[in-house]
Structure formats: C-alpha cells, structure tokens
Amino acid sequence: MHIKSKLAAAVMAASMAGQVSAVELGEFNGTSFSIGGYVKAEGMFTQPDDGDNSFEGSVRQSRLNFAAKRDIEGHKVIGFIEGDFWNNNTEEESSYALRLRHAYINVDNLTIGQTWNGQFLASAPVDVGAINFFGAGNGTFAGSGSEIRPDLVMHYTLGGARFTLQDPYYDDADFPDLVAAYTWRTEGGHIFNVAMSGREVYTGVYTGEDDSDYGVALAAGAKFKFGNTDVSINGFSGKGAAAYTSWGYNGAKGPATSDVNAEGELITVTGFSAGVAHQFTDKLKGIVRYGQVTADEFDAAVAFTDDDTLKSTNVSLIYSYLPQLDLGIEWRDLNAATRPPTSASSSLRPAGTQVELMAMYKF
Template sequence: MLIKNKLAISIVLGAMTAQASAVELGEFDGTKIAIDGYIKAEGVFVMPDEGDNSFEGSARQSRINFSMERMIEGHKAKAFIEGDFWDNNTEADSTYGWRLRHAYVSIDNVTVGQTWNGQFFATAPFDAGMINFFGSGTGSLAGNGAVIRPDLVLHYRKGGALFSLQDPLYTDADFPDLVASYTHRTESGHAINFALTGRDVETGDDESKFGAAISVASKLKFGATDLSLTAFTGEGAGVYAGWGFNGARGAATSDVDATGDLITTTGFAAGVAHQFTDKLRGIVRYGQVEADEVMAGLDEDTFKNTNVTLIYNYLPKLELGLEWRNQNAANRPPTAASSSTRPEGSQVEIMARYRF
C-alpha cells in the first residue's frame, strides 16, 4: 500500500515531492536538512490534427528542492524551496533558465509563501493522474498550470479543513482570491473533498464583480483499483480551470464575456487507476471543461482531454512511463518549448524518471 500511495502521488503531482523519499543531509544546530527531487528525461511524439508530425525531447522538468525543519519552543517550523528548468520556455533558445517553483515557510498548521494554491489541494490528491501534467488535470478546478502556484499564498489547515488566501489574479482586486475546502477520509481509504472559491473578477474599465464556484472531488478505493471523480461549476473559475470565454489562454483566460458579464464554467473528470503488479500501474482518465459562452470565432465551447498511461517501477525510485493523450483544442502555445506544447490532436510520451 505504501508503494501504491507513493506512486499515485508521483504521477498526479510529479512535483509535490513527498518528503518520504528525501535524502537526509544531517542535523545542524537543531535543524534537519534534506534534499529531494528527480531527473526526468522525456520524448514526445506530437501528432497534431493540423500540421506536421514531430518528435520533441527534453530533460528540463528535472528539479531539486531543499527542506529545513526544526522545533522552536514546541512549534514545528519548516522552510522549503524548489526549482526546475522551465524558465525561458521558448524555442528561441535550448538553454533553459532556473525557475522558482516553491518557496515557503510553515509553522504548525500555517503555511505562507509561494506554493500550491487551494484549488490544487482540493483536487490533485483525488485525481487519477498523468505523466506529463499541466495543472492537476483537465476537468478539475485546478487544471491551469499557469496559475497553480501564486506568488503569495497563506494556508491554514485544521483537521480536514483548509482555508487559503491567495495573491489575486486580478491586479486591482480589493481582496485576495479565496478558497475553503474540507476533506473527509474513511477507514477503508475512500476520500471526498468539498471546496468553495471566490475572487474579485475584472469586468473592464476598472470595474469588478465577485465570482464564486463549488467543487467536489473524490477518490474511491477498491482493492488494487482507484476510481477518481471530480466536478465543479461557477463563475470566476475559468482561469483556474484553464478554459474560459476566450478558450485556453493561461493566466489571461477570461471569466467575462464581451459585455463584461461573468460567464459560468463547468467541468468534470473521471479516471480509473489500477495496480496490475507491485511495479506496474495503469491509468485511464477523461476530463472536460465547458464555458456557457465563448467569443465569436472560437471553434469549441468545451475543452476535452483523454490520457491512457502506464508506469513501471523498473528499480526503486526509477520509473519508466508511456502515455497517450488526445485533446480537441490547443491549451499550450506553439511557441512553447519542445515537449511542453499541447496542440489540438494526439501525443505519445515516453519517459524515465529517477528520484534521488
């Protein structure tokens, strides 16, 4: 069960970097220091519906992090910093810059800094997963990887409840983006999360409106098989989900129509993950997001994505993977570098990842 749980976290987040696998460097003046991360090499066969087929390769998803923990007057204090090589994400240069992913401090139940947003924690732990992620998956409240780690976030956790204040996506917002969620877990391993979100949404001419959304995410365990189901609906959530009035536009995804009225975005995802052996795991996942109104000229009002994945633990900490995925619209620009493109059509990825 421990192996299964670690692998599930690895696939879904790729990056949540569970400290259970960290290398302890030692204790210095009462502070425990550890290093963690992985090296990942990936090759992607790109088969767009329009245009020529291509093959792209990269190792820039590789990452490293450091954590420092100690007890201070009875309080558990932790500092964490992580980076990868996704900066300079353009075909103009094959030398990729170091990018800050996480930099936060936590004291007991409070975390502050740059790290995952509340939408991520409300969905990703309950998702079936994928190899090459962008956000926590199409159809979830956190499907847009461009906004999944705010510049500043404050989390407070109490039991199964999590309350989050986040650097707002709207520059002139009067208050932080808000997330409140609650997770219930059963003794048999089932889990369900309920989340509410709210944010100040720009409507034009320095005006704004409040947009709220609700999300439900669950993971049901049946022996060696996990069933993941998630759904959300509401206003102001399109930019976090990765699909809005103007389609998929990263942080510029619009939650208002041409007249400045809020649109409603609705999404759902379903996935099955099965542990065939102690080393081999398979995943089938489908997700979609629909905007109730889209701009003129946009071919689709619904973004759909499917992935079929196999992960094989060749050696402890060494994973080999194969993934087929298909989507009906582009959600990463063609100017994005190498294996990070997400055109309309199909892709097949092969990868090797070693965690240290």
C-alpha cells in the same frame, strides 16, 4: 519521507508525477536538512490535428528541492524551496534557467509562501493523476495548472478543513482570492472533498470599463479505493473559475482568459473529470483519465476552436524498474489547443494526440 508536514504529505500522495524521495543530510544546531528531487528525461511524439508531426525531447522538468526542519519552542517549523529548469522565456533550446516552483514556510498548521494554490490542494487528493506536465488537472477545480503556484499563498488547516488566501489573479483586486475546502478520509482509504472559491474579477476585458465583479465557484470530488484499484470523480461549476481552469469565454488561456462575456457579465464555467488507476503488480501501474471543461458563453471568433468544451483523455502505464527509477508511457488526446498560436510553447499543447515516453530517477 521528505518534508514531514501535513500539507506536503497530502500533495505528494495525490500528485503522482511529483512524488520524490529525499536524502537526509543530517542535523546541525538542531535543524534537520534534506535534499530531494528527480531527474526526468522525456520524449514526446506529437501528431497535431493541424500541422506537421514532430518529436521533442527534454530534461527540463527535472527538479531539485531543499528542506530545513526544526522544533522551536514547541512548534514544528519547516522551510522548503524547489526549482526546476522550465523557463519559457529562454530562447536557446540548449540552455534553460532555473525556475522557482516552491518557496514556503510551514509552522504547525500554517503555510505561507509560493506553493500550491487552494484549488489544486482541493482536487489533487481525489484525482488519479497523469504523466502529462501540462494540463494534468484538466476538468478539475485546478484546471491546466496555469496559476497553480501563485506568488504568495497562505494556507491554514484545522482537521480536514483548509482555508486559503492567495495572490489574486486580477492585479488590481482589493483583496486576495479565497478558497475554503474540507477533505474527509475514511479508514478504508476513500477520500471525499468539497471546496468553494471566490475572487474579484475584472469585467472590462472587452468593454474597456474599469469595473469588477465577484465570482464564486463550487467543487466536489471523491476517490474510492477498491483493493489495488482507485476510482476518481471530480466536478465543479461557477463564476470566476476560468482564470484557474484556463478555459473561458475566449477558449484556452491566452493574453486574457476571460471570465466575462463581451458585455462584461460573468460567465459560468463547468467541468468534470473521471479516472481509474490500477496497480497491476508491485511494479506496474495503469491510469485512464478523462476531463472536460465547458464555458456556458463562448466566442469562437476570439478562441482557437469552434468547440465551447475543452476535452482531454490520458492513458498511462508506469513501470517501477527500480525502487526509485520509473519508466512510463502515456497516450493523450486534446481537442483544442491550450496555448495561443503565437506562443513559443504552443507545440507542447496542441490540439491532437501525443505519446510521451519518460524515465524518472527520484532521489
């Protein structure tokens, strides 16, 4: 296994689409080097609720990572960097720039750099996953993934506990966003998790006032293992969560996904997800997943839908044709667009149905 750290192991075990192998390059001056990643080809058939049907093919999700590991004075030190080619600012469809996904240092129980946020690490181990690159965590603490890798994150683990400080979503916040979580794994393979997040929220989105308030949200989840079947359930509720779930007072994430109403008061966002993953054979795996997020106060006039609840359904089949080569198909349905109509990427996340065909070679 590549990247031998507790943090990376937990993430890779929980994030089906992120699982990769690695090639060990060897050791030089006491440092072990490895390279890994995957090449993923995908084709998406889109049938939106409004507009014309379309097909889009891409290999932009393909990733490349590099890890360096060394023991220094009794401490295990890991440096990790990963990029993909998903540059949303690139205008030419045939030319996509390399984008930084992860760049972090791990020393024993401390991780610092650009990597998964605390909300993702709290929900991913108790989720069944999905092929979907956008919104794979709909209904969970981590949401659609819009802020899934802040510019700077610090994690400290102590047994099953994890404490996180991360670059605040609100640019003028006086202190980092906070996440505290505890994960318990049983000998039978069951996983339980509880988490709490807190963040300073700008409340002047609509009032124009230079004010802020503090929002707290709570989450809990579990994944039960019954032989070849995993059953997952997650739930969360609280204030200040819209920034990470990408659903709030004004609906989907746009120029200012809002945690506050028109009077500048914090709203409550509540969500849940449930899923089943079954390993039919050594090569064939199936997943059914549903997630939804509801804003207790909602303004359809500034949103992209009249529905105050974002609902998503995913049905996936993944076939391991070879040990490191997966073929997959996923049907998914979304009741509301999760990109504003003016976004260049709106076609990737419309209201309606999509079918994705994919081939992934992991190395």
